[in-house]
Amino acid sequence: MIRKISSAFCALFLTFSGFAQEVEYTEYDLDNGLHVILHQDNTAPVVTVGVMYHVGAKNEVEGRTGFAHFFEHLLFEGTENIARGEWFNIVAANGGSNNANTTADRTYYYETFPSNNLELGLWMESERMVHPVINQIGVDTQNEVVKEEKRSRVDNAPYGKIIYGTGINHYMFKKHPYKNTVIGTMADLDAAQLDEFKAFFDKFYGPNNATLVVAGDIDTKDTKEMIKKYYAGIPRGPKVESINIKEESITSTIKAKEYDSNIQIPAKLYVYRTPAMNERDAYVLDMISSILTDGKSSRMYKTMVDDKKEALQVLAFPRSQEDYGMYVLGALAMGETPLETLGSSIDEEIKKLKTELISENEYQKLQNKFENNFVNSNSSVQGIASSLATYHTLYGDTDLINKEIEIYRGITREDIKKVANEYLNENQRLDLDYLPTPDSE
Template sequence: MRFTSFLFLSAAGALASSAAWGQTEARQIEFTEFDLDNGLHVILHEDHSTPLVAVTVLYHVGSKNERTDRTGMAHFFEHLLFEGSENIARGEFDAYVENAGGILNANTTQDRTFYYELLPSNQLELGLWLESERMLHAKIEQIGIDTQNEVVKEEKRQRYDNQPYGQLLPTTMAMAYDEHPYQWTPIGSMEHLDAADHADFMEFYETFYVPENATLSIAGDLDVDETRDLIEKYFQDIPRGGRDIPRPTIIEPARTAEVRDTIYGKDRLPLVVQAYPIPAQGTPDYYAVD
């Protein structure tokens, strides 16, 4: 069957679906915010309603930061950096969290890569140690690269190649953008990942996985002063990176006409997709649209 994709494009901005979002009442959340000397940005929120803490690190790297011949690297690293470090044996990263009664995961978008551990609050220091290991000296070894290459390929098969309407998002993004790196999705190209050598992976890690490119956020059953001391213990001595961090400066030219295509695939029912560019997130007009 087929799905038909319509793009009614006006002013440049981020792409959004036409789904309507319900209005929710804003709630003020108190937090403490500071930077370490190495550039790591920290946000702490104290909430004693449950004996849990969420330890999260957001790296400001997504698919938009990738080279055009190495797409998929940001998402690949989301997988690779669970392989271990100089002090965490291969395959044991998850075990530390699960044995402490916690859960962990990560995800990647066009703009960032996000890691988290949800732990009992008496295991806060464990979460900080794990994330400092990931940032300071993760293991970038060929055995891990080869293993995760197969994992990512299987993810692509499940989510895109063999999924009903799996090509909807990649097709829509490719139609929406001619110049901006939003034109490809975070899963990237398997051919690009196959072509990458060990030096490519090391360059990516040393460029983007540095304290000045990260935000550490912790919320839950914590004491702010004690948590700050622990953060300084595990992160203060991690050096800044020595490379310039690539930031895309491309502005997608405004379209003046509709873009339309019909794609025939294995899907059993037809589907109509409409997508529109909207103002950039963080601007006043963005919130008016939302």
């Protein structure tokens, strides 16, 4: 079927004109369950081929955390027809670039090539899907790579436990696998046997658990023929059951302390459990985050950094996820400012959102900002490919790439007040003091 999405060029005028030029995309299913989305844009000779697998950290079993992220690395090792260590060389030699990323909910691989190498990109991703070589040499090699990534990004990075959730998740979730982190534990990966890695691949990396996106300088008819050639014969994998684990509501404040030997500046953090990413309230929380801390004109920055000079920096970000989200709100202390003082100031700003409507001027600035964010997210074929895959895989509605901005446009000042009252309550949060370890002070 044919859908419409907004052109990035004309969308630059959305704020003023209220509409944008539209381009077409097509989506369909192969008999083996592979969902295909094609976006044709012949303005530049570039094409992105991406495959999103509906598997992330939440699909791992207890005691084997980190598998999905591990496979983000392992599936670049090589295939039956791509020699070990040659994946990146092939891409670079053909003028391309590639990457992959993993969340709690999905894993995404992509290549961007000059458009005359479209078939190469399609072949390489089909090789990853059907012919990967999973052996002990590859597992041992990538185990060391992941360990180094964990050391550099989490263990030895200032505030790494907050950024990557190792200091938060287990407080917010007791039953759901979101209690674990995407990178997992090295003990779990060390203990895993080769057969377990092979079984994980067989369970989750079939075409029926994947979305293939091709965006850019293509001919839709020719591309369909190439996709049929390389993907139609791949056998369907086992059915992947959805995670359906319900958490009990948080009804009293969770008070905790976490220590980090990499920091000198303590932080006060409030963390709230929030709705799934496809619920309207999650979009409202995005806007609340922007009101509070997005830029030097935000409320918390002006009050706590500029006026009171009690915070060195402020932060607020929703961690959107498929089943539940988290909303992290906090500040880094300036000088000897007590964390209790930071907490009181944050609560004052939350109270204002709960009791007063934001001004019409602030509301219009907020709408303009989200219009601009929407344009930027789809300003390249690489961004469009990622968005198309995400909207289909995690939201179940590819056309959100066109409609999502309407959700933000429909959020009112009254909605912002209502959602603040529903979710940003003292008895529904983690109250976390994030401190330097005593030895580092």
